Amino acid sequence: MALQSLDITARSATTTPSPSVRGTLQVAKLIDISKCIGCKACQTACMEWNDLRDEVGHNHGVYDNPRDLTDQSWTVMRFSEVEVEQGRLEWLIRKDGCMHCAEPGCLKACPSPGAIVQYANGIVDFHEENCIGCGYCITGCPFNIPRISKKDHKAYKCTLCSDRVAVGMEPACVKTCPTGAIVFGSKEDMIHHAEGRIEDLKERGYGNAALYDPPGVGGTHVMYVLQHGDQPELYAGLPKDPHISPLVGLWKGVTKPLMSLGIGLAVFAGFFHYVTAGPKEVDAHDEEKSS
Amino acid sequence: MQVTRRQFFRICAAGVGSSSLAALGFAPGEALAEVRAFKLARAAETRNTCPYCSVGCGVLIYSLGDRSKNAHGEVMHIEGDPDHPVNRGTLCPKGAALLDFVRSPNRLKRPEYRAPGSKAWQPISWDEAFTRIARLMKEDRDKNFIAKNDKGETVNRWISTGMLAASASSNETGYLTQKIARSLGMLAFDNQARV
C-alpha cells in the first residue's frame, strides 16, 4: 500500500482483487438544492483548485455557463424555471457533476487497467495517465458526466478533490459554498443531516421533499436534498431511477469472453485507431438511442 | 436493452483492442493509483480580506516558497479563512476566483501617458509622471483657487480639479487621501457610495 494515499477498493479492467482489510470512513457530499442560490462559487472554486480554465463562451439566453460539463468544467449549475404549483414560480438550481456512485458504471465499463479507481472512502477517481480515451466511461455513466478532452483525448470529471480529501480536507466546492448548500462528511452523517433538512422543508410546505441517493447505482457519495423528491426530472433531467447503461452489461457479457479467445489482427488495428486518430465522443444521438 | 449497430461495433473493437494490449506487452506499465499531490503543503499562507463587496470575508493567500529571500512569492491559490466569523471559510464566485484577479493579464504594470490628441499610450517614468501631474495641479490651483467668494467671505476652495476616491482602498489610503484633498481645498470630491 505504499504508493497511494487513499486505499483502493476497485480498479478498472483489473482482475486482481483489491485489499479490503482496512476500514476507512465512507465520505459523502450532500447538495441541498433548497439552499442553493446558483452563485457558481463551486464552479470557480473547482476550476481554481484543479488548475482548470474553460473557454470564455457565449450567453445562450440562459444563466447556465458554461452550458455543459467539459473536460475543464467538472461541475456546472443547471437552472430550471418551473411551476409545480400553478402560479408559484420556482427557480430550481442543481449543481451537476459526478455522483461518485457506489457501483460506478464508468469504472465497470473502463477497459484500461487502473484508469478509473474507487477509493475505500467512496470517491471514484480518474487517473488520466492510464486513460486511452475510448469514451466507455461516458457510455457507462448513468448521469452523463465524464467528458473527453479535445486537447489530450482523455476523460475528465470531478475527483471529489481526492487530493484534498487525502490530506483530511473537504473538497473545494464544499468549502466555498456560501450558503452551506453543499456539505461534506461521513455518508452516515450526511444522511442524518439530510433528514433534518427534509423535515424543515416539509414544514415549509414541500410535502415530497426527499433525499436523492439512488439505489440503482448502489447509492451515491454525492447526494441531493430535493424539494420535490417525487419528481427529480424537474431538476434539469436528474434521472428518476438511474441504472448502469446496458452497454456495460454487454461489455461484461460479450467482450470479455471475446478477449479470452485471443487477439486477432483486426482487433489490434482497432486499438491503434484510437491511439492515433483519437476517440470519438458518444454524441447525443447515440445516447438517446441507447436509452 | 437497445444497442445501436454502431455502438455495438465500437464496444467490441475498443474493448477487445485495449484489453488485448496488455497481452501484447504494450501496457502502460503497472498503473500506479495515486491522487494528485496536495499543492499547498509548504506554501506560505497570508491572511487577507476579500476586496470585492463589503461582507469582508477573510481569505488565505497561498504563495510559492517559504518567504526566503530567493523565493519569489508568486500567489498560487486563494481560499476562504475558516477562522473568519462571517464567511467561515466560504467564498462566493468572485472571492473563489481571486487568484485570477491578482494575476489578471489586464493588471497595469507601468505608468503610462497619453498626450493630447494621441491615439496611443506611451511609457513614462514615475518621477516624470508625479512631477508633471503636480505641475498641472499647481497651475490649475494657482489660477482658479477661490480664497473669498463674491460676498467677501473666506471660502478657500479649489473646485476646478476634482477627485474620485477608491472605495476598495484601505482606511489608511482613504485617510491620507482625505487629508491631502482638503489641504488643497478640494471639494469636487466623491467616492463609490452611490454607484
Add this chain to the structure above:
Amino acid sequence: MTNHWVDIKNTDLVLIMGGNAAEAHPCGFKWVTEAKAHRKAKLIVVDPRFTRSAAVSDYYAPIRAGTDIAFLGGVINYLLSHDRIHHEYVKNYTDFSFLVKDEFAFENGIYSGYNPEARKYDKSSWGYQIGPDGYVVTDPSLENPRCVYQLMKAHYARYTPDMVFTICGTPKEAFLKVCEMIATTAAPDKTMTVMYALGWTQHSQGSQIIRTGAMVQLLLGNIGAAGGGMNALRGHSNIQGLTDLGLLSNLLPGYMTLPGDAEQDYKAYIDKRAFKPLRPGQLSYWSNYGKFFVSTMKAWYGDSASAGNNWCYDWLPKLDKGYDILQVFENMNQGKMNGYICQGFNPLASAPCKIKVSTGLSKLKYLVIIDPLATETSEFWQNHGEYNDVDPAKIQTEVFRLPSTCFAEEDGSLVNSGRWLQWHWKAAEPPGDAKGDQEIMAGIFLRLKAMYKKDGGAFPEPILNLTWKHRQPDAPSPEELAREFSGKALKDVTDPKDPTRVLVKAGEQLNGFAELRDDGSTICGCWLFSGAWTEKGNMMARRDNSDPFGIGQTLNWAFSWPANRRVLYNRASCDPNGKPYDPARKLIAWDAASGKWSGSDIPDFKADSPPEDGMSPFIMNPEGVARFFAVDKMAEGPFPEHYEPFESPLATNPLHPANAAARANPAARVFKEDWSTFGKPDKFPYVCTTYRLTEHFHFWTKHVRLNAIVQPEQFVEIDEELAQQKGIKAGDHVRVKSNRGFIVAVAVVTKRLRALEIAGKKVHTVGVPIHWGFLGLARNGYITNTLTPFVGDGNTQTPEFKSFLVDLEKV
C-alpha cells in the same frame, strides 16, 4: 448596518427588499440560511425580478421598480390600522408623542414651504413645538392631532392595499400576506431584519425609501435588537470606511460636516453641530462635536492648529453647494473643470449617462487614473468600435495611468458593512512597477508641496503645514496612518471628575473617543475609529473568534466602530426597566448590583445611567428617541411620500393625479439641459432596471478569467409575454434604447420577470445587468450606463439607476 452579518442568524424574519443579498453578498446571505435552518426563520423577497434571493425565499412578492415607498407606506398603514405595533417601544423610544408646529402642512403631495422655481423647500415649518423650557412639547396620551403619531397615521391612511396595487402592481393578496408576516414581529420577543442595498438607494427618492423601511422597523420595535435592524449591504469592500472617513464632497471624518460659506464664525459652526438635548435627561452625544473637530484638526495641522487660530478652521474649504459626482460631471460639461483624478474608480462605466460623462472627460485638460486594472475611463479617448466610438484626435485631454497595488500586495484595514475594521496583510509584491496608493498619493503631494515651498502660490499654508510625520516620507506606512486616525494624547489626559487621575499619558495612543479633548491635547484623525490602535496594539488585527454568548458577537475579532460596539442602539433591545425583551438574545441589560449596563455587547449608552433616570436609547439624536418625523433632515419632507421615478410609465402620481408638481420628487435636483434627455412612455414604454449578477463584481471581474467563464457575455432579461410580442427568442440579440442611447445584448427570456398591472395598464420590466464594457477578458459589450438618466436622489444625489424607461427591439 445597524447590526452585523453574523447577527442575521438571530432573526425570525428576513425582509430582502431593495437588494439581492444572495447574489450580491452571498457569504453574508449565509446567515439568512442559518436563521432559516436553525431558528425556523422565514425569508420574504420583494423585488421587480424573481432573483436568486427569491429562489430560496419562503415568499416572493413582485413590485414595480421605484415604488417602494408606496409599498412600505402601505405596510405602515397596515400596522397602524390593525394595531400591530410594539406599543411600549414606540411610546418610550420614538417621537410618537412629540407635537409638531402648527404651520407644518402637507397638501396635494407637497409640504409647506415649497419653492417650485428653486425646487427646494423652506423647512422652517418642519419642526417640533418647543416649550418655554427649551424642550419639545409632548402629549403622552397621543390624542393631540398635532402629535407625530396622529399626523403619521393620517399621512399613511391613503396607502391602502388598493393604492399599493395601483402604484406597485403587487397583487393585493401578496401584499397582505407580506404585511401579515411582517406584523408577527411586533411581538416583543420577535424580530425582523431588513436587508437592502442599491435597490433602495439608486432612486430619485432613495433616502426616503430607506427612511420608510426604518419607520416600519421602529413601529415593530426591531431597531436595536439582536436579529433586527436596518441593514445596508454596502457594495464595495471599503465604501463603509471611506464614508466613515468623510471622503465625500461635504464631509469630514466621522460624519462631521464641512462649513458652508455663511459659517464664517468658528464658534457658531461648532454650536450648530453640538446639539443640545431636546428632552430632559438626554445625552445628545453630538454635544461632543468640538472635541472630535479639534482633535481632527490637530491631527492634520499639528502645531499650526491652535485655539488662537480656531484650530485652522479657515483652512478648511467652505461649501457653496455640494460637489457630488453628478454636479462635477455637469461642471465638466460646462467647461468649468480642468483636472480630475480617478483613484480606483471607473466613472465612464459606473456614472449615469455615458455620453455626458465622456463629453465631460473630453473637456478636461488632464485626467489621472490610479488603478490596478485597465479601466474604460482610462481609455475613454480611444476608439473601441461600436462600444466606444470616439475620435482620439479630437480629444485634447492629457491622461496619466498609474498602476497601483491590489489587496494581495498591501497591508491595511477595510470596514465591512457590519462596521468591522479588519486588518489584512501583504502576501506578494505588486506586478511590474506598480506602487501602493499611499506611495502614489505621497509622490504627487510631496512634489506639489516642494513646488509651493519653492515658488509660492495660492494659499500654500495648509499644504506646507499638513502633518507628515512619516519615517519614509515618500511611502507613509499603513501603521503610521492607522495610529494617526485612531488618535493619541499630546499631553496627559485626565479624568474630568478627578483631575489628578491620568487616563492616558502624553504620547500614548488613546483608548477611545471618550478621551478626546477640545483643548488641543489630543489628536485623532477620525473620532469614530478611535480605539482601533491603542497602547495594546492594533485592535483591527485581532483574530479571537470566540463567541461566549452563542449569538455571534465575537467582540475580540477585529474592531467595530464605534467603541467596538456590534449592534447599534442596543439599549433599545431592553424595556424601559433595563430588562431584555428577549432574554435568549440578550445584548445588554441593566445590572443594578454593579450599577452598569453589560452583556454580550458594548452598551450603546451611557454605561452607568440607570433606567430610572429615563435616558432614552437613541443617544445620537438630541431628542434621545428615534424620529418618525424627520424634522428638517430630508430634502423632500418629514414623512416619506411616494413620487414616481423621473421616467415612469405613468403620466401622474396616482396619489396626486391633479398635481403635476407632485409627479416626481419635487425636491430632486435636475440640471437644466437634462430635462430634455428624459424619455416619455409613448416612445419608451418599458420600465428598465439595472443590477449586478452574482458571478461578477462591478466592472472588475470582466478582467478575471474565472468570472468571465461563468458569465461571459452581456445580456438583458425580458418576460415571456414581451418576448412573444416582439418575436424574440432566448439567445437572440436585442437592442435596448433609452432617450440617451442604446445597447445591444443577448436576450434571456424568463418567467422570472412578468408584466404587472399598474394603474390599469400592463407594464413590462426589462432587466439589464451592468458588468460589461469595452475592455476585459469577458466578451466585450456596451456600457449599461449608456442608458441611465442623469438625475439623483434629492438628498444624496445617488443616480436613478433602478428605474427608468426604455424601448426594445430584435436586432
